Amino acid sequence: MSENITNEVLIEELQKRFSEYQNTLKELIKVNKDLKDVNVKLAESEKLKTHFLSNIANEIINPFTAIIGLSQNIIDAGPEDFDAIKKMSSYIYNEASFLDFQLKNIFAAAEIEAGESEPMFSKINIIETIKTIKDRYEYAAKDKSIEIIFCNKIEQNEYLVVSDHEKISLIISNLLNNAIKYCKLNKSVEICIYIENNIVNISVKDKGEGISEEKKQQIFDRFNRTKNIINSEERGAGLGLSISLYFAELIEAEIIFSTTSGVGSKFILKLNQGNLDIESFSGDDNQIFFEDIETF
């Protein structure tokens, strides 16, 4: 056998194998690099988690302290302080709404990470949903003299979609909360709804600093914020966008964003209207096995 092999064939075979090894090596180098990146990410994630825990205590305690203090003032106030009482009540409303929002985010993240977050589809009036959320953020916006503009390009007061109300609400709340948080003082935040190619688009636009090139990749990571947590005056746990992205995937929606440095950012939630004919959707179909069943 072996004497049949010519030098040419041998060299050819050797070259072939050599190039295969080369390719394997290249792949290995790439995999190694990926591994290193992941390692760095994981280490970062652990660090951020520690920050998160110390940070979140303040995020919860501060609003409570404010609420307790303000309600004490209201109790002590006399009938002549009506205007002051009204103002303090609005502060309480604001702090309580913020607390409610924060806790919803934390519980949502915990539920997602435990693998217990499931979609519950029903018919919802998306216009009404947006209006309710907008109302809730009016006080927070007023605080920074920001005007929230709602432009309803559907031009109806009712527009039904089949989706998960709780999850859509939390996504929109997070987008609006971020928009107000990062918007400059005395400017406006715009929330719009419009239909494009049969897709319901809900866009939230702020007039802030925009997101830097380097941060663009990280904004959906958990505990990550555009500014350093410790030195930041802005509140929040850094969970909002990672939850929003996850929920969007769960309800078969999509979140895209665009940003211009110094001008602001725009996030768009893209929803399917869903099948309005069904009363309520449940994944638990009654499709039974008729044939080809195997048991394992």
Place this chain on the structure above:
Amino acid sequence: MELKKHYLYPSTIFVSNKPYQIQTILGSCVAVCLWDATLKIGGMNHFMLPLWNGKGLASPKYGNIAIEKIIQKMIKFGSKKYNLQAKVFGGAEVIIQEKVNYNIGRRNVITAYEILKENNIPIISQSVKGQLGRKIIFITNTGVVLHKFLKKS
């Protein structure tokens, strides 16, 4: 007796100490069914990608997290790790909307094998890879899994 049903969504985990029919549909995703023959309880996960890369939330969308979490949940319901047995399904190379998920199915299966091995959990039966999606029902009090291939439409 009619068993309670649970439809398992992707990226979720379901474990109960009550008898259940856990149902799911798999393409390139993998489901690991854990079954404790001593306590006659079981659970299932359904993960979409092999490993968490530090992006987004550390959810059971990823195999390494989904398998560790389902083991923890079984232990919480009183199972001993050495009593656990696994059945593994899915990991097909399904082409969805002309988007090819390059080797995702195969990598999901490998992840399941590796992590179960690390935890010394034996795989007692399986139906993995191939080109067809699968529908499975896990009956948690008997440990039986009903399995059917989905026809290409």
